[in-house]
Amino acid sequence: MDGQDGKAGARHYRACGICEAICGLAIDVRDGVVERIEGDPDDPMSRGYLCPKAYAALDLQNDPDRLRRPLRRVGDDWEPIGWDAALDLVAGRLHEIRARAGADAIGVYLGNPVAHSLGAMTHPRYLLGQLRTRNVFSATSVDQLAHHVAAYWMYGHQMLIPVPDLDRTRYLLILGANPVVSNGSLMTAPGMPRRLRELRRRGGRLVVVDPRRTETARVADVHHFIRPGTDVYLLLALLQVIFAESLAAPGRLHAHLTGYERLPELVAQFTPERVAPVTGIEAAHVRAIARDFAAAAAAACYGRLGVSTQAFGALCQWLIQLLNLVTGNLDRVGGTLLPAPAVDLVAQGLLGRGNPGRAHSRVSGRPSFGGELPAALMAEEIRTAGEGRMRAMLMIAGNPVLSTPGGKSLDRALPTLEFMVAIDYYVNETTRHAQLILPPTTPFERDHYDFASFSFAVRNTVRYNPPLLARPAAALHDWEIVAGITERLAVLGGRRPPRRRAPARLLDVALVHGPYGRRRGHAAALSLARLRAAPHGIDLGPLAPSLVQRLATADRRIQCVPEPMLIDLSRALRVLANPPAHGDDTLLLVGRRLLGSNNSWLHNYPRFTRGDDRCVLLVHPRDLGARNLADGDSVRVEVAHGGVEVRVRADSAMMPGVVSLPHGWGHSGPGIRLAVASRQPGVSFNDLTDAACRDELSGAAVLNGVPVRLVLRRGP
Ligand SMILES: Nc1nc2c(c(=O)[nH]1)N[C@H]1C(S)=C(S)[C@@H](COP(=O)(O)OP(=O)(O)OC[C@H]3O[C@@H](n4cnc5c(=O)[nH]c(N)nc54)[C@H](O)[C@@H]3O)O[C@H]1N2
Numbered sequence: 001m002d003g004q005d006g007k008a009g010a011r012h013y014r015a016c017g018i019c020e021a022i023c024g025l026a027i028d029v030r031d032g033v034v035e036r037i038e039g040d041p042d043d044p045m046s047r048g049y050l051c052p053k054a055y056a057a058l059d060l061q062n063d064p065d066r067l068r069r070p071l072r073r074v075g076d077d078w079e080p081i082g083w084d085a086a087l088d089l090v091a092g093r094l095h096e097i098r099a100r101a102g103a104d105a106i107g108v109y110l111g112n113p114v115a116h117s118l119g120a121m122t123h124p125r126y127l128l129g130q131l132r133t134r135n136v137f138s139a140t141s142v143d144q145l146a147h148h149v150a151a152y153w154m155y156g157h158q159m160l161i162p163v164p165d166l167d168r169t170r171y172l173l174i175l176g177a178n179p180v181v182s183n184g185s186l187m188t189a190p191g192m193p194r195r196l197r198e199l200r201r202r203g204g205r206l207v208v209v210d211p212r213r214t215e216t217a218r219v220a221d222v223h224h225f226i227r228p229g230t231d232v233y234l235l236l237a238l239l240q241v242i243f244a245e246s247l248a249a250p251g252r253l254h255a256h257l258t259g260y261e262r263l264p265e266l267v268a269q270f271t272p273e274r275v276a277p278v279t280g281i282e283a284a285h286v287r288a289i290a291r292d293f294a295a296a297a298a299a300a301c302y303g304r305l306g307v308s309t310q311a312f313g314a315l316c317q318w319l320i321q322l323l324n325l326v327t328g329n330l331d332r333v334g335g336t337l338l339p340a341p342a343v344d345l346v347a348q349g350l351l352g353r354g355n356p357g358r359a360h361s362r363v364s365g366r367p368s369f370g371g372e373l374p375a376a377l378m379a380e381e382i383r384t385a386g387e388g389r390m391r392a393m394l395m396i397a398g399n400p401v402l403s404t405p406g407g408k409s410l411d412r413a414l415p416t417l418e419f420m421v422a423i424d425y426y427v428n429e430t431t432r433h434a435q436l437i438l439p440p441t442t443p444f445e446r447d448h449y450d451f452a453s454f455s456f457a458v459r460n461t462v463r464y465n466p467p468l469l470a471r472p473a474a475a476l477h478d479w480e481i482v483a484g485i486t487e488r489l490a491v492l493g494g495r496r497p498p499r500r501r502a503p504a505r506l507l508d509v510a511l512v513h514g515p516y517g518r519r520r521g522h523a524a525a526l527s528l529a530r531l532r533a534a535p536h537g538i539d540l541g542p543l544a545p546s547l548v549q550r551l552a553t554a555d556r557r558i559q560c561v562p563e564p565m566l567i568d569l570s571r572a573l574r575v576l577a578n579p580p581a582h583g584d585d586t587l588l589l590v591g592r593r594l595l596g597s598n599n600s601w602l603h604n605y606p607r608f609t610r611g612d613d614r615c616v617l618l619v620h621p622r623d624l625g626a627r628n629l630a631d632g633d634s635v636r637v638e639v640a641h642g643g644v645e646v647r648v649r650a651d652s653a654m655m656p657g658v659v660s661l662p663h664g665w666g667h668s669g670p671g672i673r674l675a676v677a678s679r680q681p682g683v684s685f686n687d688l689t690d691a692a693c694r695d696e697l698s699g700a701a702v703l704n705g706v707p708v709r710l711v712l713r714r715g716p
């Protein structure tokens, strides 16, 4: 029985919205209490898979530290405030600051969970429409921005990002991703371990390039260590081999390419021999990968966070597209394909193309992309005096003190704001600086549809689920909070408020007009009602070639050599000729994700905090020995602008010279109300990253390959 509100002993079906895998869950509810969560075997994409984090939404639901009503700060303490009073206060303050100091005085940051919440996806655009500030930031610039930039320049729209055709490929080359733990990103594919097993069972090969022998590398046929930040040279060398050995064959796409003939010359100097000393991967291995990739019946190259958030992230994503393209694997079954989701954000005009450089940041003049500025700039925009200084901030579902580079400086800047409001469940490292915290309903109390993940799924499916539990009488959804602020701002500004429509209504319109919609006369006849009647979701079939029809470039062709890439390639060449000089004792720090964790916000749930190995620094035994350090020692990890203290763990799965630390920890600031997380606070990775270090082309933060030194901590 699927039902709305947890009647006695009912089994409900809904998708998990914690990460991009959107696993179908079967949830037993008795008398309004969740008793059990299992994988939903009838979900057409996840087929029963779930990971331990499927219980995270339940833990959030029951967490005594979760805020149940709005709080207003009074000195160092908080007191409850009613919703109307809270929303009046927010709108009043924002309106006043905007009138006095201009539209750009108000900044907005949108965190990662926004992408997994139907209402948080549909409604902030109306608020941004009222605010009209250039100071819009999000987790995108500490995440997938490089992919959007490459897609924009090559295919004409930031959302035209092909995904590996995982279930049919015969050769998967993974750079800088660990999907066995992360469950895949820009590749919605629940059940990664099974899918990778199946790849190998059908005779396919899995090759992983990562400075750590990761959980994914362990199930691969081949794993190569790579020196962090040098993937751009590996990719150039792979292309060099393919052209030099006449292995290039773009096939059907050949007629749709602009600039293809320039490629052989562009990559000619990046021979495997030339780049091997930089990447650490032997020339013979590079040649083998290039030949196998080109020879495979179908192959896909995929690179994620480890290559997106490094100094040449956008170049890497461009070169990955090219590698797939020149070997005939782009837009081919078993290669990489564009998903065809039920709501097509591109074709239906629901998301802008990307339009780089529409605005520039005030202090360092960085260009915007997709209407956003890099999140790393928030601190300087708050601190730097002058006209247009950011004086107020609205934080929606984000924790940038822990998640953005140079988090410490943001931590120091936020209290200098005139006003800050957070829409969040917790008093955490970021929200503690707010004057008001507005907690929304929980994932179980709202309906669910994941626009973003369906857009990057390895199979076309669709699923909508109504709320699992009734919401408490006085609770507001994310979208209602946002709409409440938006409407009040409009009234204060003497404008007519936008008409209030529930997210599900907007979704219905998008579905019926979408590619499988009732209005389109498609056999699936999708509408909200149709999805309500199919609680497990609906299978819309495997991905199919479609790139040519969907190209959004001016000449409707694929741009092989976009000008910005060419310019940035010369930067890569300069760095190759003059590699950064580090001291002998320098190690390069990279990130790591743990199965029972999701960025910064699942550390307050006892189920996920077992074990003492969570926020530890993995170091190769040889690197420990060279520093007279031993497994378990506490060390200070030093960078030029600071450092953190952390325990080391000897791990021969690390590439010598590289150390690994997870991000999202550091739950130790004064005033944080995370009782469980504070007991094992860990340290914040982003106290080591530098807000000024970015991928020049995309503006994305450099979160990997950070040069650090280790110093034994003296005393107790
Ligand atoms: N060094 C380093 N830094 C990184 C990364 C890395 O690998 N290394 N990864 C980066 C990546 S990929 C990402 S996506 C970012 C994430 O960065 P952020 O999005 O800034 O941070 P999160 O840790 O996801 O915090 C989410 C916040 O939203 C709240 N929240 C959860 N669900 C909801 C909801 O439904 N509504 C509302 N209103 N609030 C909610 C949580 O309580 C939490 O405070 O971090 C980035 N930072």
Ligand SMILES: Nc1nc2c(c(=O)[nH]1)N[C@H]1C(S)=C(S)[C@@H](COP(=O)(O)OP(=O)(O)OC[C@H]3O[C@@H](n4cnc5c(=O)[nH]c(N)nc54)[C@H](O)[C@@H]3O)O[C@H]1N2
Residues within 6 Å of the ligand: 019, 020, 112, 143, 175, 176, 177, 178, 179, 181, 182, 183, 184, 185, 209, 210, 211, 212, 214, 226, 227, 228, 229, 230, 231, 304, 305, 306, 307, 310, 590, 591, 592, 593, 594, 595, 596, 597, 598, 599, 660, 704, 705
């Ligand atoms: N359990 C868990 N799952 C998650 C999350 C989580 O926090 N925990 N976060 C979710 C989010 S928001 C995202 S965006 C995805 C991210 O999904 P993934 O990209 O799969 O996540 P990571 O585990 O960060 O993988 C990055 C890998 O890059 C490697 N690496 C670092 N530097 C380099 C480099 O220079 N070159 C190469 N080749 N490799 C490098 C790291 O060692 C690491 O193994 O995961 C999602 N899923």
Ligand code: SF4
Residues within 6 Å of the ligand: 016, 017, 018, 019, 020, 021, 022, 023, 049, 050, 051, 052, 053, 054, 183, 190
């Ligand atoms: S893999 Fe992601 S979507 Fe699936 S159960 Fe785990 S957290 Fe939820």
Ligand SMILES: [Mo]
Residues within 6 Å of the ligand: 112, 143
């Ligand atoms: Mo992310």
